[in-house]
Amino acid sequence: MPRISRSARLRASAAEIVHAVAVEGRSLDAALREREAATAAEDLPLLRYLAFGTVRQHFRIQAWLRALLERRPKRRDRIIESLLAVGLYQLTGSRIPEHAAVSETVEAVRVLRRQPYKGLVNAVLRRFLRERLADAEPTDDEARSNHPAWISDRLRRDWPDDADAIMAANDARAPMWLRVNTRRQSVAAYLERLSTAGHAFALLPGLPQAIRLDEPVPASELPGFAAGDVSVQDGAAQLPAAWLLADGGSKILDACAAPGGKTAHLLELAGTDARLDAVDVDPERLDAVRANLERLGLGEAGRATLHAASADEPEGWWDGTPYDRILLDAPCSASGVIRRHPDIKLLRRDSDVAALTGVQARLLRRLWSLLSPGGVLLYVTCSVFDAENGSIIKRFVAETPDAEPAQLLPNNNIRALMRERGTGYQLLPGTRGLDGFFYAALSKRHPERAA
Ligand SMILES: C[S@@+](CC[C@H](N)C(=O)[O-])C[C@H]1O[C@@H](n2cnc3c(N)ncnc32)[C@H](O)[C@@H]1O
Known part of the structure; x- marks a missing residue:
């Protein structure tokens, strides 16, 4: 039996990653990390390219597979569908020559020890080319938009004029x-x-x-x-620290800090006398904050204190002195960074958004009580859904007498790129190569001026 080529092994690895995401519901980053450990360094770029590209085009590819497969492979052989998906991605989204894409993908069947499917994989890929299915107009909306219905519905509701551009940006590679x-x-x-x-x-x-x-x-x-x-760090993620500290700040809370991109930026910009608490509920992710600060030379004793704890239970970590600046970079659907994490389209559900808005509103309410009068809280998400952004802030301002929109604004060049949403600002993904982010700055009125 001829030796199996490295290119065929690479296709098989890509299929295993796609299978881990699409069938087992694992994150693309985690699945990739596992396979990368067993892949030669020079093959890593192509492995990443095939895995990311196939996951990114998932909904389009699934429609082709439904048209091409008369019967689905047996349940225990579903990896073959993922291999076919990798094959179809090569034939449509890459510059890999068709003959190489077909032959290496067929060969990968052997790597996956599913020899009986060799004929099927060969026949399906060749039929796809023969019938020029890539040029056919998709028949359903999920295939056309290449997004699950719940995401495209929300985008069309929240951004009627921009939804198609947002989805196109979601499917592009991020700089x-x-x-x-x-x-x-x-x-x-x-x-x-x-x-x-x-x-x-x-x-x-x-x-x-x-x-x-x-x-x-x-x-x-x-x-x-x-x-x-x-x-x-994406440019859009570089706005919050500069924005929050535009007028100074000496006691700073970074409430959802890990992996620490914004914590480090805050420390780079803050005065040497400033003190910062960085809180994150996930201790492993907090280790990444520590490593980041050390690499950047920002780990001096006393300047930043890291707490593995829930931000809405400050009893365990707060010293009782109010903060004059709070960054709440809230956990969210990450719908503004789908281009960096295309698996969001496969793994997230509409019901997650409702659960997340509960967490966001609770964190905002709880952290507000830690802010000093005259202090500023900046609420940030990497989401484009109004439920996690403008709606949260609108409700919070309505029910919080001492909360008012802060006068701080991003500078005019950046301001011109944003959409105003009530008291907040939205950057849509792809704008000048930036990620999709929402920002709302709120300041706390002094008690005598509270409405
Ligand atoms: C959007 S990420 C933060 C990104 C980070 N600010 C940065 O710039 O690198 C949200 C973080 O919130 C954390 N988180 C979720 N619920 C939390 C809670 N109740 N208290 C503190 N952190 C929480 C998650 O572990 C996650 O690390």
């Missing part, structure tokens, strides 16, 4: 953004280093530390990454 650690060097100095290392980039006025790379690279290959000169 890589960097944040320069200006405690170490100026942005201009870092740009020099990037140019010398051969990286092309763009800047966005209004985001002073952000750099958008033309081509993504592994973080470890960035000049000075290990030494803490730079972080990887």
Whole structure:
């Protein structure tokens, strides 16, 4: 029997990752991490490309599979459907030559030890090409929009004029953004280093530390990454720290901190006398905050204190002195970052949104009592659903006499990219290459002025 090629093994690994997500309900990042450990370094980019691309095109591909398969494979052989999905993605979304895509995918059947399906995989992929199914107009809305109905329904309700553009942005590959650690060097100095290392980039006025790379690279290959000169962080995620600290701030709470992108940014920008509490309910994720701060040289004793605890139970971690700045980067559906996490379309359910809005409203109410009069709380999500954004803030302001919209605004360049939503601002995904984020700044009236 001929030896199995590396390319066939790669297709089989991609199918296993897709299967873990689509059938077993596991996260794409976790499934990828597992397979990456068993994959040669030079094969990793293609493995990621096939796994991400196939998951990203899931709803379109499923419609083709329904048309192509007269009978589904037996339950224990469902991995064959995932392999076919990887095959169809190669034939439509990639530049891989058709003959290589078909033959390597057919060969992957052997890697998966499902030899009896070799003929079926070959026949299905060839029929797809022969009948030019890729050009046929999809018959159902999930295939057409390449999104589950519950997401497209919500988007059409919340953003009637933008829903199609949002879904197109969700299906595009996200650019890589960097944040320069200006405690170490100026942005201009870092740009020099990037140019010398051969990286092309763009800047966005209004985001002073952000750099958008033309081509993504592994973080470890960035000049000075290990030494803490730079972080990887979307430009939209760089707004909250600058916004919250625009007028200073000396006692800061980062209430949902892990993995620490915004914690680090807050510490980079805050004065040396500022003190920060970083809270996250997930202790493992909090370890990532610690590692981030150490890498960036922000771990000085006394400046930041990390607490593995629930933010809505401050009895366990709060010292009783109110904060003058609170960042609530709330747990959310992540519907604004689907382009970075396409598995959200497969794994999340509509009912999750209602559960999340309960958590968001509770955190907001509880944390408000920790804010000093005159202090500012910035509520942030990476969601585009109104239920998690404008609706939460509107209800909270209506029932909280001492809450008022803060006068702080992002600068005009950034402001022009945002949609105003009641007391908050929404960035839609894909706007100037940014992720989809919602921000609402609220300040606490002094008691004598409370309505
Ligand atoms: C959107 S992520 C935060 C991202 C982070 N701010 C950053 O910039 O890297 C939301 C975080 O909220 C945490 N979380 C969820 N419920 C929480 C709670 N009740 N108290 C504290 N953290 C919570 C999750 O573990 C998750 O790490």
